[in-house]
Amino acid sequence: MKALVLLHGLCGSPTYFEQLEPLLNAEVHALTLPGHAGTEVGPETMDQFADWVMEEIRLRNLEQPLVIGHSFGGYVTTNLVRRYATELSGFGLMHSTAASDSEEAKEKRNGAINKVIEEGIKPFIDGMIPNVFTKDSNPVLIQQAIEIGYEMSVEGVVNAQRAIRDREDEVDTVQATELPGLFIYGEKDPNMNEERAFLGAERHVTAIVPYSHMGMMEGPEEEAEIVNKWIQEVEHGKI
Secondary structure, three states, X not given: OOEEXXXXXXXXXXXXXXXXHHHOOOEEEEEOOOOOOOOOOOOOOHHHHHHHHHHHHHHOOOOOOEEEEEOHHHHHHHHHHHHHHHHOOEEEEEOOOOOOOOHHHHHHHHHHHHHHHHHOHHHHXXXXXXXXXXXXXXXXXXXXXXXXXXXXXXXXXXXHHHHHHOOOOOHHHHHHOOXXXXXXXXXXXXXXXXXXXXXXXXXXXXXXXXXXXXXXXXXXXXXXXXXHHHHHHHHOOOO
């Protein structure tokens, strides 16, 4: 069975994947990124986050795993594709993008950094998490994600936001790579449109689901079906 590494989003944890994971036809390794879910404060650059993930892959003796990242985890994933492609067999972006932040988005990151420093974790999470869902999303799932976010430290949020803000644009990376890719976009995502989600995805598999930015929590069965079909195609050399 193929090894699959899952990387969660900002202020998240592997709990994001708890409904998805048992539905996947793979040997799943859902990692807790540094600085998240009560772990020690993480690095400050995307390269360092990617290096940490690669070290985990090597420590677990995973031979050319597939890596799928949600949101922030997707940014780490595209960095891995650029710098460690020979040690992977495929990659996926789940409600993420290969593009870097715009100048406007960078300013918002700076505002978020200032907010969490000045107000602390709970006000920051209370403002952030509901905005990645929609008004129609299940409030139980929203509260679950909020509780996960509360496990962050101020320093963990600051470092991760800096890494996201300063990351490389990886559109050319995903366009040029020979690795098979999967891009999943939620059509109800309040913070991203289809064009941005699929930048660089012309030769890869793309899928649109009727969910928010948190589709793996809202529609695990549908997203598992998409991922499993892709895994099967990768294993059989069809893509």
